[in-house]
Amino acid sequence: MSKIYTPDTAALGVEQVLRLLEGRWKLVILFHLFDGKVQRYSDFGRLIPGISQKMLSQQLRQLEADGIVSRKLYPQVPPKVEYRLTEWGQALCPALDSMLKWAEKRETLQSPPEAS
């Protein structure tokens, strides 16, 4: 361990990384790539009814730029693009899974305070 992390600087690093997951649709997109699933651009539009094309491409590009999602283009006509998690993105799955479990606990642990 040559690295020196005080608790504070470590916390700051976490803040930076957490910002990569911000955004109205990123987690939802990630959930649809969970478990190694591969999706095409139009798949997301179908899986996530509320999202606009702009948001979809924007969030996908940010996830791609941040090294969480990879984009594979098949240069054919009509074009075909596949999205999947990168290796690092796959490493997020345990966290996503925990959040899934947490969501379910809401009903057993307390009565939900009525969706706002």
Next chain:
Amino acid sequence: MSKIYTPDTAALGVEQVLRLLEGRWKLVILFHLFDGKVQRYSDFGRLIPGISQKMLSQQLRQLEADGIVSRKLYPQVPPKVEYRLTEWGQALCPALDSMLKWAEKRETLQSPPEAS
């Protein structure tokens, strides 16, 4: 198992719950309540240098309304308020921990694509 969840409706439920964690500062606040820690209002201001009072109280109140954080007021002068995770909020800790581990993996799994 009397509940009937199709994968799709389950995914929708997740989306709703994930929205409870949206917001620029919520996860950061949660991290500072991690592991049963108790913080006062002013503690957050010190722990999270960039946050404004408005954002702090706003995010705290949302977390409270959503049943993730509890607020304990000591009716004295000057007033004293303590924040901690609710039982359900505590259940988020495994997920937070996973995200922490994920953040650290970034350096071992790939070279960070330069913070934007």
Next chain:
DNA sequence: CGGGATCCAACAGGATACTG
């Protein structure tokens, strides 16, 4: 099919001042 560009409305969020 898989986007980009543009315009616009809504909201998130910051700075400051004030209060019990």
Next chain:
DNA sequence: CAGTATCCTGTTGGATCCCG
């Protein structure tokens, strides 16, 4: 100390049109 109220700006996000 622990907030609230107000104002103001930047960003988010939706709708629409266009392109390779």
